Amino acid sequence: MxxxxxxxxxxxxxxxxxxxxxxxxxxxxxxxxxxxxxxxxxxxxxxxxxxxxxxxxxxGLADKEYPEHKIADIKDVKVGDSVEFHYPSEHDSAVLIRLGENEFVAYQNACTHLRCPVYWVKDQQEMVCPCHHGKFDVKTGAPTAGPPRRPLPEIIVKTKQGSVFAVRVKRYEA
Structure with a gap:
């Protein structure tokens, strides 16, 4: 078959x-x-x-040293005024504020929430981030209102020979 x-x-x-x-x-x-x-x-x-x-x-950022950078002459900054500058690099915007006759503070002026610019408002004596209404204490850089939770990175300044110099960045420590 x-x-x-x-x-x-x-x-x-x-x-x-x-x-x-x-x-x-x-x-x-x-x-x-x-x-x-x-x-x-x-x-x-x-x-x-x-x-x-x-x-x-x-x-190593906390220990990193940067060269001194002249911000301004003391005679050119009145008490209560601010000066914008760049430190530690040309891409890092910062602000110097003269609080008293011999008292200066400086901070990187990028908000710690979303990096919007922070401005010194002389009339209100506070640092303000206009993006989300964040506010920072001018003496410590700590947030006082709004969404930011971390303080602004402080720039250590010193005065010598009639000028104000930025000497290093104090990093935020948790």
């Missing part, structure tokens, strides 16, 4: 009878996951040196 050409033998009667196992793809689900984990591992190991450099830089 002749067999029909288009029939399937009983022992091969399942849905995978037409798969030729020798021609399957070499990368199955498990192989794909191994490749993915391996690639992630290579990426993690290759980025480790940069992460180490960044961590060293961030941990």
């Amino acid at each position: 002749a067999e029909k050409k288009n029939t399937v033998r009983v022992e091969d009667d399942n849905y995978t009878h037409n798969i030729d196992r020798n021609n399957e793809r070499a990368l199955d689900r498990r192989g794909f996951m191994k490749t993915l984990v391996g690639a992630a591992g290579v990426f993690a190991v290759s980025s480790l040196p940069w992460g180490t450099i960044a961590a060293k830089e961030l941990m």
Whole structure:
């Protein structure tokens, strides 16, 4: 009796009878996951040196010294007035405020909430962030109103030879 050409033998009667196992793809689900984990591992190991450099830089910020920067001559700043300047780099905006005859304070003037500029309002004797109505105490830089939770980074200043100089940035400590 002749067999029909288009029939399937009983022992091969399942849905995978037409798969030729020798021609399957070499990368199955498990192989794909191994490749993915391996690639992630290579990426993690290759980025480790940069992460180490960044961590060293961030941990050393409190001790980092910058060159002295002349802000203004004392005679040019009246009591209650402010002077804007850049410190420690040209991209870091700051404000110097003369509170008394021999009392000066300076802060980086980027709000600690969303980095909006902070302004000295002489009439109200307070530092104000207009973006979200944040306010800061002029003597300490601590937030007194609004969404900011951290104080403004203080810039340590000193006076010598009739001028005010920025000498370093006092970092926020949690």
